[in-house]
Amino acid sequence: MLDTFPVLRRVGIAATIGVAGVLFAGCTTTTPKSSATSTEKRDSMNSAANATLTKLYEASPQSKELVARAKGVLVFPDVLSGSFIVGAEHGKGVLRVGGANAGYYSTTAGSIGFQAGAQSKAMVLLFMTDDALNKFRNSSGWTVGADATVAVVNIGANGRIDTNTAQQPIVGFVMNNGGLMAGVSLAGTKISKLDW
Numbered sequence: 001m002l003d004t005f006p007v008l009r010r011v012g013i014a015a016t017i018g019v020a021g022v023l024f025a026g027c028t029t030t031t032p033k034s035s036a037t038s039t040e041k042r043d044s045m046n047s048a049a050n051a052t053l054t055k056l057y058e059a060s061p062q063s064k065e066l067v068a069r070a071k072g073v074l075v076f077p078d079v080l081s082g083s084f085i086v087g088a089e090h091g092k093g094v095l096r097v098g099g100a101n102a103g104y105y106s107t108t109a110g111s112i113g114f115q116a117g118a119q120s121k122a123m124v125l126l127f128m129t130d131d132a133l134n135k136f137r138n139s140s141g142w143t144v145g146a147d148a149t150v151a152v153v154n155i156g157a158n159g160r161i162d163t164n165t166a167q168q169p170i171v172g173f174v175m176n177n178g179g180l181m182a183g184v185s186l187a188g189t190k191i192s193k194l195d196w
Contacts, residue, residue, distance in 0.1 A: 038196050042094075045104060048077035049094045052122045052175075059179045060153070062161045063124075066171060072097045072127035072136070074191070076107055079121050091123070092194065097133070104194040109186075121181065124173040125150060132169040136191075145187035152184050 036044070052075050057064045067073055072095055079091030089109040095102045107123070127133035136142050144150050151168035153161050165171060174181045 041196055042101070042104065045077070045092060045094050046101065049075040049096075052077040052124065055122070055175060056124055056173055059175060060155060060161065060173070063153075063173060066126055066128075066161065066166060067124075070126040070128055070171075071130050072102070072133040074105065074123075074125040074127070074136075076105075076123040079107060079123055081109075081119055081121070089189075093123070095137075103137075104196040105191050106194055107189055107191050109189045119176065121174055121176045123186070124175075126171040126173075127169070128167075128171060129169045140192075142191045144189040144191075150186050152186060153180070154182060155180055 053067065053073075056067075074093055074095045076091045076093035079089055081089040089107070091107050093105050093107065095105060127136060132148065135148065139147060142148070148170055149168070150170045150172040151165045152172045152174060153165050155161060172186055174184045174186070
């Protein structure tokens with residue numbers, strides 16, 4: 001009788017590698033946007049970040065007060081994720097300190113498990129203390145869960161932000177086309193500075 005476990009394992013590994021290749025094929029395709037100048041990339045990112053904040057304020061009017069109090073606001077307008085057994089997320093964003101742009105960043109995350117599909121979401125991270133912001137800015141690579149905890153906002157039945165969450169050093173909002181997403185974990189999300 002043949003031992004089918006090694007055969008199934010090889011087939012599973014080959015399928016995973018093949019699917020990952022398809023998922024990341026779009027990342028290597030040259031498009032008109034990929035040849036944009038640094039100024040054009042920054043301008044596009046800033047416009048998208050403004051639109052994301054506007055959408056956040058519409059979804060949760062109380063968030064505007066939190067953003068105003070934050071020492072730093074990191075906006076990722078478009079985090080794309082795709083998965084089929086192996087999942088991956090990637091997006092670019094801008095950090096604003098005192099209302100001014102203070103740097104551009106990329107975010108990546110991965111997962112393994114039974115999942116399929118693709119989606120886009122926006123993430124907004126609020127650094128509520130100088131200490132939290134300084135640790136983030138001084139890191140060479142920052143990972144949620146390893147370097148700091150991000151309290152993802154929950155909106156109560158009354159439409160208000162949970163007060164305990166709002167008092168944390170780093171507060172996060174995650175939105176999709178349907179509005180604010182609840183029960184989302186950002187653990188394992190890696191954020192790195194871009195040289196734009």
